[in-house]
Amino acid sequence: MIRFFGGKGGVGKTTLAAAFAVRQARRGVRTLVVSTDPAHSLGDVLGESLSDEPRSVGESLLAAEISGERQASNRVAEVLEDARHAVPREVLPAVERHLRRAVDSPGTVESALLDRLTDLVERTGRDWDLLVVDSAPTGHMLRLLSLPALLTPWIEGLAHNRKQARDVDRFADGLLGEVGPQNDPLLERLQNRRRRLEALQSRLREDARVHLVLVPERLPLAETERAADQLAEAGVSLGAVLVNRVASGDESGVLARRRTQERAVLARVRERFGGEETGVLTVPLLPGELTGVADLAEASGWLQSLDPPGPREA
């Protein structure tokens, strides 16, 4: 089970993702909450210092902050280490230069982040049962989710091209009675990467829900509707849309006018997302700091309707 929390900057993604994770852990669901936002604040919200590797921050609750940059430099180190045993010594400096250049390519950090997230997705259902992703603002998240679709045809093209070259070579060898190489390690690696992306893609389609978070204002609404369209196109299901920081309704003066605007936005949100499949959940403006596991647990009562079936019910 995988749940993303996405939306515009500052709408409450981290707070709600953390509260949701705390709530599920308290229900006995083994939960990992992970931040993919380059400007991490999950650790601050939980009141714990976090790293790339999930660590326990409470009963049944793990947390981590992952980074595309770190993943990319780890991968370069790995590839370079493998290369030391696989290629002639004199080309190693060139290999290293090419690797460093590749890491500076646009999109590499996002790909690396997705790669790290894939590790965590693969461990979901084994090392923990629920993966909660506090994602970066909407555009970043959409790119993250659409990457497998973007990369798959590329890798297919590469693999196909390479295979054809091998086949023609083998045919020519056959004419000479030579034996061609049976395994192409490069082709194998490219295909492994493709399989990994495809597995991630189908896992996200089958097992993931995206909760779009917004505050009841006009601009966030427009962005939420766009994000919903793009997610649908990427084949990823929406979970309940969360309207956060909704005023209580007993204000007067300026706040009362604001309240009227809020009502209009809420009506539109309900019209668009109120169907049975997704649904809309409103979360009021809450008092307190909303940091630390105890505070979050208290606030998380508002998220009850998001509960997946827990181990105690199942």
Next chain:
Amino acid sequence: MTAGGRWRRLGARLLRYWRRFERGHELLLVSRWRQGLRKEARRRDDTLRTLLLLESLGVDNPVAYETLDAVPYLVADFHAWHRRMGRDEFGDAGVCC
């Protein structure tokens, strides 16, 4: 633009680049059809090789991360290729040695 469209466009661009590159390496010109076959195989590999080393040509590769594994093999291939062509050093340290 679709990923497929980008792929085709990039492919055409690479081929153009590669043709220009090959003009200086007429050694590859072969007469017998069997050698032609091998050359075809190499040309395909060359296109791929070039694609994966695009960064050194200043062209952004959107799948650079996914193809990191391939880099050592491709540089080694490139190395073997310029040695087959009778050059011990390629002469551009940014590409090979």
